[in-house]
Each structure stands twice: as structure tokens, then as C-alpha cells.
Amino acid sequence: MFCSKCGKEISDDAVICPNCGVPTNNYNGASTKPKSSSDDSGNVNTMSIVALVMSFIIPLVGFIMGLIYRPKAVAIDDEPSRKKCTAAIWISVAYFILSIILSIVYSVAVVGMIGAF
Numbered sequence: 001m002f003c004s005k006c007g008k009e010i011s012d013d014a015v016i017c018p019n020c021g022v023p024t025n026n027y028n029g030a031s032t033k034p035k036s037s038s039d040d041s042g043n044v045n046t047m048s049i050v051a052l053v054m055s056f057i058i059p060l061v062g063f064i065m066g067l068i069y070r071p072k073a074v075a076i077d078d079e080p081s082r083k084k085c086t087a088a089i090w091i092s093v094a095y096f097i098l099s100i101i102l103s104i105v106y107s108v109a110v111v112g113m114i115g116a117f
């Protein structure tokens with residue numbers, strides 16, 4: 001990093017600037033450790049958001065596909081396809097409800113973990 005006062009390049013671990021003696025961001029015990037732990041929780045949040053979006057999109061796509069193809073299967077009187085589409089719709093609904101429950105449980109767990117720190 002660079003000194004905020006004189007602009008000289010100094011060690012990232014330096015507490016004060018060796019050139020002019022001005023305290024750096026590391027002064028007053030503000031080490032890099034809390035910063036890295038907040039970065040970790042940021043990664044956890046990003047991962048959980050991705051997992052959450054995926055868990056909503058996948059059943060939604062299955063649900064829409066089932067809705068689109070079921071009338072076609074009914075129209076051509078294709079009994080196996082109709083049953084598959086009906087099953088796909090119900091599996092999507094069940095998966096969707098399950099993903100909501102899991103995301104709530106996961107959110108509570110993450111909040112509990114952050115609260116423990």
C-alpha cells in the first residue's frame with residue numbers, strides 16, 4: 001500500500017509509515033484478519049444467492065415446460081406424455097416449495113453463524 005500522507009510505498013503489514021510516521025490503516029489493531037473474515041461471509045452470501053436463484057429457476061423452468069407441453073400432449077391424445085407433463089408440473093411445485101423451506105432454513109443458519117461471531 002501507499003502512505004496516505006507522503007505517498008511512499010510501504011509494507012501492507014506496516015502500522016505506521018517508516019518515512020513520515022503517519023499511522024496506516026493497520027493502526028489501532030485494525031489488522032487484516034477481520035477484513036478477510038468479512039470477505040469470507042461475502043463469499044457465503046454470494047454462494048447462497050446463486051444457490052437460491054438456481055433453486056427457484058430450475059423448478060420454474062420445469063413448471064413452464066410442463067404447462068407448455070401438456071396441452072399439446074392432450075391435443076394429440078398422447079397419454080404417456082400427458083402423464084409425464086402432469087408429473088413434471090407437480091414435481092416442480094414440490095421442488096419449489098422445498099427450495100423455499102431450505103432457503104429459509106439456510107438463511108436462519110447463516111444469520112446464526114454471523115451472530116456467533
Ligand SMILES: [Zn+2]
Nearest residue numbers: 003006017020
Ligand atoms: Zn508517509
